[in-house]
Amino acid sequence: MLSRLKTDIKERKEEDQAREREQRKLEREIERLDEELQLEEDMLLEQDEERESGVPEEELTCAAITSKGVRCGRNVLPGNNYCTIHEKVEQQADEVQCSHIKSNGKQCKMKTKNKSGLCYYHD
Ligand SMILES: [Zn+2]
């Protein structure tokens, strides 16, 4: 009986640890996305300045940040801030995976457009 209780406690501790790890991973991911967003905002400002200083539309480059952390060098779509590739990504990006971590330490698989990043179920 006692050993069974001990196993239970141990399992619960492991669950907690898994959840904490998951949480930290999520926080790091959010931090990274924040930095990327900040960088992209800078790029959009840079692009604005280029526009204002008379750079022709066909010479403007996409404001998106690539996976290497640098500004995408492709030409923008007419009247747009992004190239063909990143314009599509932008559109898909407003739907994210629910950030709720379930009791089993796994992330909820629901997609959401809520600002909170949580699906209707967990919001
Ligand atoms: Zn691009």
Ligand SMILES: [Zn+2]
């Ligand atoms: Zn959810």
